[in-house]
Amino acid sequence: MITYLYWFAVVAVALFVLWGIGKYLRWKYGFIGALLVVIVGWFAYVFHYENIFVKHWGGVMTIEVPEGQVHIHTTWKDDNMWIENYDPAKNECYFTEYSKGNLLEGKVTIKNCNPLLVTSPKPEN
Structure with a gap:
């Protein structure tokens, strides 16, 4: 559940950045800002939060057993x-x-x- 909440927050912040920067400056900069938020959110999840979420807060992770094992x-x-x-x-x-x-x-x-x-x-x- 925490994993879904995290990604909801990342998407919400990206949309807010897209709307805020796009409306008040330029849409091009809004798209770039939103893309940066999603990229930083992805890197933070993969390189820091994934195992922590799964272990401590019931996050979601899928691991496949190699074939033949x-x-x-x-x-x-x-x-x-x-x-x-x-x-x-x-x-x-x-x-x-x-x-x-x-x-x-x-x-x-x-x-x-x-x-x-x-x-x-x-x-x-």
């Missing part, structure tokens, strides 16, 4: 989301970080992972 777990470390997926074809688990703006994404690979697979030692005959 199975989702296991999601956790938060500070304002960054870590997602664990399992690739049965390679028998590897992947921890992937989704940070602000996806600039510093970390990835940890665990080989021979075998999640949720309980193995008992083979009996010696």
Whole structure:
């Protein structure tokens, strides 16, 4: 819900800038100002607010599990989301970080992972 409220506010400010500058100065400058408001709003959302909104205020975020992998777990470390997926074809688990703006994404690979697979030692005959 907070995500929709944020974008409503960005669009409202952009329309206000378009109307205010366009009516009292020139429409060309109004369009440029509105475009700048939308661009700054987009950069602020992607590089700062997205993970914060999702974690703290119930924002909206969609992440797709890569094809051929199975989702296991999601956790938060500070304002960054870590997602664990399992690739049965390679028998590897992947921890992937989704940070602000996806600039510093970390990835940890665990080989021979075998999640949720309980193995008992083979009996010696």
